[in-house]
Amino acid sequence: MGDSQQFEIWKKDIMPVLTSKVEEFHMLGYDRATQEDVWECVLAKLKKEKEYVRIHHLVRIILTLKITDYMTFLTIGAYKGPNWFDGETEFTFGDK
Known part of the structure; x- marks a missing residue:
C-alpha cells in the first residue's frame, strides 16, 4: 500500500x-461507538x-463494516493495550 495513500485528506470528505455508520451502530445498541x-x-x-x-x-469498506468486525477490532486493541505487568510501573496500595 505504501505511504502514497491520502486517507487523512479523505477523512473530511467521507x-x-x-457519521452514518456510527448512527447505525448506535441504533443496534452499541452506544459507545465513535467516529x-x-x-x-x-x-x-x-x-x-x-x-x-x-x-x-474506502467508502464501500465503511458502509459494509459489520458490528462483529468492529467489536473484534476493539477487543484486539484492548488486548494489545498497555502491559500492566511489565514491571515498569510500581503500584502502591493504601498509605504506603
Whole structure:
C-alpha cells in the first residue's frame, strides 16, 4: 500500500459516511461507538490492501463494516493495550 495513500485528506470528505455508520451502530445498541474508532477500524482493514485504494473503495469498506468486525477490532486493541505487568510501573496500595 505504501505511504502514497491520502486517507487523512479523505477523512473530511467521507465524514457523512462515518457519521452514518456510527448512527447505525448506535441504533443496534452499541452506544459507545465513535467516529474515530470506526475510522481506526477501517484503516486497520485497509492496511492489508496491497494496491492503491481509491476513495470509492474506502467508502464501500465503511458502509459494509459489520458490528462483529468492529467489536473484534476493539477487543484486539484492548488486548494489545498497555502491559500492566511489565514491571515498569510500581503500584502502591493504601498509605504506603
